Amino acid sequence: MRNFLSTPPNIDFLKIKKxxxxxxxxxxxxxxxxIFIKGFNLGLDFTGGTSIQVKFEEKINVxxxxxxxxxVGFKDVQIQEVGKEGKEYEIRIPIKYGSSTVIYKKVKKALDEFFKGKYKIRRVEYIGSVVGEELxxxxxxxxxxxxxxxxLYVGYRFEPVFAIAAVIPLFHDAILTLGMFSLTGYELNLSVIAAILTVLGYSLNDTIIIFDRIRENIKIRGKKNLLQLVNQSINENLARTIITSGTTLFSVLALYLFGGESLKGFSFALLVGIIFGTYSSIYVAGALVVDIEKYIYKKKVQS
Incomplete structure (x- = not known):
């Protein structure tokens, strides 16, 4: 293991680029x-609905x-703890179950039945469909x-070839992550969008580090054998990629497994995004540098 970390391997990643x-x-x-046929299970942030914040007299299990x-018939509600005492929760119910008044009455009836009045409704808020559309x-x-x-940033820091090769994998990662949400039916809400943006930044960071090594190697050896040079650069960064992606993946997996229902969508987006992002940094971004250089700029590249 120590030898692997100190001495870069010689894996021909781009041999299977096609x-x-x-x-x-x-x-x-x-x-x-x-995405276009099945669509998404949109959360309250995007569809509208009613948010009810309840504080209990003692700690309550979600x-x-x-x-x-x-x-009372509300099957797909979102329940999130407010604060750290385990006594206050926000109950978010989609607009499909009716008006804010109807939902409030049913929720109050359920709370009375299960918790015998040992609670206090602190806030009731209605989120309209217009707000959801804007979000x-x-x-x-x-x-x-x-x-x-x-x-713009990558084009300025490197050159247009690298900018295009960096952005295409990000579209790739975002579409695949959204596709997984459509497939699994996990709720798509603002926290998931935040997770996707986080994943894009994570994926870009790995890609930029590989691009940095490619640029350094180009300065030393030139672009005559770009395919081999890109392979070498990926191998030189492989240990770092495995360590950072691996540790992050295990952390997010723990969050997914033990973080509770309210964090399922957020952690699932991170989990899927890290896997796709690591894959695209190695097999998509590097391959695109070679092929864009070859086909757009018409330079001779040994393949």
Whole structure:
């Protein structure tokens, strides 16, 4: 293990770059089909609904609150702890279950039945569908803005070839992550969008480090054998990639398994995004540098 960390291996990653393109293209196509045909399980942030904040007299298990809401017919509610005492929770119920007044009456009935009045409703808030529509647009704009900013930053720091090769994998990662949400039916809300943006930054960081090594090697050896040079650069950063991605993956996996229902979507987005992001940094970004250099700029590259 120590030898592996100190001495870079000699793995020919780009030998299967065509297979990588086919695999990524197929997964992206399947994800887009799922997104447009099946769609998403949109959360309260995007669809609208009612938020009820309740404080109990003693510590309450979130599972008992879920049983209470299920008792009055609310199956897919979002329950989130407020504070650290385990006594206060926010219950978020989608707009499909009716008006704020109807939902409030049913929730109060359920709480009375299960908790015998040992609680206090602190706040009832209605989120309209217009606000949800605005949040959906804002989420799309934020992802697009991040992509444009990254394109400009990488183009300025490196050169246009690297900028294009960095941004395409980010679209790849974002689409595949969204496709997994469509497939699994996990709720898509603002916390998930935040997780996707986090993943894009994480993936870009790994890609930039590889690009930095490619640029250093180009200064030493030139671009005559770019395919071999990119392979060498990926191998030189492989130990770092395995250590950082591995430790992050285990941390996020623990969050997914033990973080509770309210963190499922957020941690799932991070989990899937880290896997796809690490894959795209190695098999997509590096391969694109070689092929964009070859086909757009018409330079002779040994393949």
């Amino acid at each position: 297979f990588g393109y086919i695999t990524s293209g197929t997964l992206v196509l399947i994800s887009l089909i799922l 599972g008992n609150i879920r049983k209470a809401t299920s008792y 959906r647009k804002a989420s799309i704009y934020s992802i697009v803005a991040v992509m444009i900013a990254i394109l």
